[in-house]
Amino acid sequence: GAGVSQTPSNKVTEKGKYVELRCDPISGHTALYWYRQSLGQGPEFLIYFQGTGAADDSGLPNDRFFAVRPEGSVSTLKIQRTERGDSAVYLCASSLDRGVDEQYFGPGTRLTVT
């Protein structure tokens, strides 16, 4: 079946602008995760959804970052007043359920803030 999809694949924006990154999980997966990966580093946890609710948002760096999953499927990561330090690859993953279930990653969105 189809894997996790993310759009756009690349996003270039100017400092101070607002961006939205979209994730469509594997069909039937109830858990959805956002990670951020900088060059030479492993992915860094941002937020986790179980269904429609954000079960753990402890990884969001500050209040400029926000994510929603209104119908328990597609999720959108929103970044306000972007800064150059936000430049990274934003990865979305999904799993059948939370916890020990294996997480499958989408292709990522490369965000560049100029």
Added chain:
Amino acid sequence: QKEVEQNSGPLSVPEGAIASLNCTYSDRGSQSFFWYRQYSGKSPELIMSIYSNGDKEDGRFTAQLNKASQYVSLLIRDSQPSDSATYLCAGEWGSSNTGKLIFGQGTTLQVKP
């Protein structure tokens, strides 16, 4: 101390050899561990999961977990040039079953023909 530590490498092995990748973790509550492979410019791809002490084999891959020593490893037998990639070790954070993964920085593996 980093929560999940890996040697960044590169680890270079000849084709056909066994590649051994290692990872240590600091959170004694972690119960679940995963190995991902990441090719340059691509997203992580799940290779193995391991939850219990001991070995778990899948084809050319064997994952090993030692919770007492807080150590996880991945062995790749009969290494191929196509195995050249960065290997990421990840552990579930804490024992609360949240699914939040903490990743190491990855080990770059180079398999020379």
